[in-house]
Amino acid sequence: xxxxxxxxxxxxxxxxxxxxxxxxxxxxxxxxxxxxxxxxxxxxxxxxxxxxxxxxxxxxxxxxxxxxxxxxxxxxxxxxxxxxxxxxxxxxxxxxxxxxxxxxxxxxxxxxxxxxxxxxxxxxxxxxxxxxxxxxxxxxxxxxxxxxxxxxxxxxxxxxxxxxxxxxxxxxxxxxxxxxxxxxxxxxxxxxxxxxxxxxxxxxxxxxxxxxxxxxxxxxxxxxxxxxxxxxxxxxxxxxxxx
Ligand code: COA
Ligand code: AMP
Numbered sequence: 001x002x003x004x005x006x007x008x009x010x011x012x013x014x015x016x017x018x019x020x021x022x023x024x025x026x027x028x029x030x031x032x033x034x035x036x037x038x039x040x041x042x043x044x045x046x047x048x049x050x051x052x053x054x055x056x057x058x059x060x061x062x063x064x065x066x067x068x069x070x071x072x073x074x075x076x077x078x079x080x081x082x083x084x085x086x087x088x089x090x091x092x093x094x095x096x097x098x099x100x101x102x103x104x105x106x107x108x109x110x111x112x113x114x115x116x117x118x119x120x121x122x123x124x125x126x127x128x129x130x131x132x133x134x135x136x137x138x139x140x141x142x143x144x145x146x147x148x149x150x151x152x153x154x155x156x157x158x159x160x161x162x163x164x165x166x167x168x169x170x171x172x173x174x175x176x177x178x179x180x181x182x183x184x185x186x187x188x189x190x191x192x193x194x195x196x197x198x199x200x201x202x203x204x205x206x207x208x209x210x211x212x213x214x215x216x217x218x219x220x221x222x223x224x225x226x227x228x229x230x231x232x233x234x235x236x237x238x239x240x241x242x243x
Contacts, residue, residue, distance in 0.1 A: 006057045007032060008139055008235065011039035013047035019117065020047050023163070026061055026141040026235055061235035063143065066242040067169045068199040070161075078189065081202045085180060085193045092178050092195055094218065098127030106182060106214045107206060115184045119215035121224060124177050130224055135217075139235040140170040151241055160188065161201070168194040169238050174230035176217045182206050184213035 009032065010024040021043035027035050036052055043050070075081040086099045102122065110116055116134035123130050142148045142162075149162050164181065171179055171194065178195040182205050191205030191213075206213065219227050 005029065006061055006235065008053075008055045008057055009035050009039060010053045010055075010138070011042060011050065013043040013050040015045070015047050015049075020045055024138060024141070025145070026057070026139065026237055057139075057235050059235070061139075061141075061237040062173070064169060064173055064236055064238045066240050067165050067238050068172060068194055068197060069242040070157075070165065070199045070201055072201050072203075074203050078204045078207050081191075081205045085191075085200075085202055085205065088193045088195050088200060089178055089180060089218070092218065093124050094122070094127045102127070102129075102216055103180065106180075106216065107210065107212055109212045110214050113212075115212055116214055119179075119217045121228075122216050122218050123221045124218040125220070130219070130221055131228075135228055135231060137167050137170055137174075137231045139233070140166050141237055142166060143237045143239045148238075148241055151243075155243065160190075164192060165199055165241075166238055168192065168199050170236045171217065171231065172197060173236055174234065175223055175227045176219055176231075178218040180216040180218075182213040184211060186211045 006026055006028060008024065008026055011022065013021040023039055023042050025035050025039065032054065039052060040050065073084065075084065082103055086096060086103065089099050090096050110120060111132060116132065118134035118136035120129060121131040121135065122128070149159065152162055168179055178193070180193050182191040186209050189204035189206050189208055191202055193200045193202065
């Protein structure tokens with residue numbers, strides 16, 4: 001990896017104060033200009049404010065050798081997928097009824113009918129919400145993003161999987177025991193459950209046209225502070241897919 005310092009490049013675009021696009025990279029100095037342009041061009045729709053932050057990392061990124069392995073599941077309807085997802089999460093300890101409630105709440109807009117800007121922490125033992133301020137996992141990327149992107153696309157996955165798989169892999173590295181994710185994009189119905197070190201990709205996890213989604217991070221309460229700190233401050237690069 002050499003001695004050259006790494007930079008975090010983070011882009012966020014909004015329209016009328018509403019978030020429309022966010023993406024980030026961890027790159028070396030020589031890749032900065034190309035990366036800034038790529039992120040600038042990233043939002044598909046309209047925006048009136050775009051913020052691109054470039055920060056030299058104080059510590060070199062931790063390299064995680066392999067991503068979580070992917071398993072794919074297709075269902076005839078979202079309800080079946082949700083029930084399967086609840087079953088996967090139930091195995092690690094949370095009560096089925098409580099899991100159902102949490103999933104339904106996400107599908108209605110978790111807090112006052114709105115999406116949160118980040119994840120909700122849930123106690124893996126009791127199902128109690130520990131923190132619903134909306135924490136975002138940041139500072140993650142692939143060692144060679146382009147190569148991994150091509151591999152995933154070749155296998156029929158989307159660019160979204162590239163980002164979501166990297167995010168879920170960082171979460172696992174930081175000690176998140178299980179994750180449930182539904183996109184808030186009304187046109188994107190695939191979601192996932194990451195549990196026991198496996199990324200279960202479920203289609204469709206919600207009905208088309210629904211504008212609500214979110215992420216639930218199941219953690220041990222006593223590790224909450226340490227996990228949040230890792231998610232926000234430890235840079236992680238993932239080297240290889242685990243297909
Ligand atoms: N929805 C709503 N608001 C969001 C948001 C989202 N998805 N992402 C960021 N924001 C808001 C934050 O709430 C924050 O608002 P505040 O200033 O009122 O607190 C603001 O944007 C800045 O967020 P922050 O994380 O502090 O800024 P950043 O510039 O360091 O990083 C991102 C911005 C979007 C790059 C980063 O938050 C992120 O999410 N990175 C991961 C992106 C990614 O790959 N996601 C793939 C998911 S599959
Ligand atoms: P998306 O997969 O981008 O459609 O995001 C789905 C939901 O996940 C959003 O509504 C947020 O609540 C949450 N989210 C988005 N980005 C992050 C992140 N970086 N870390 C944690 N949660 C996020």
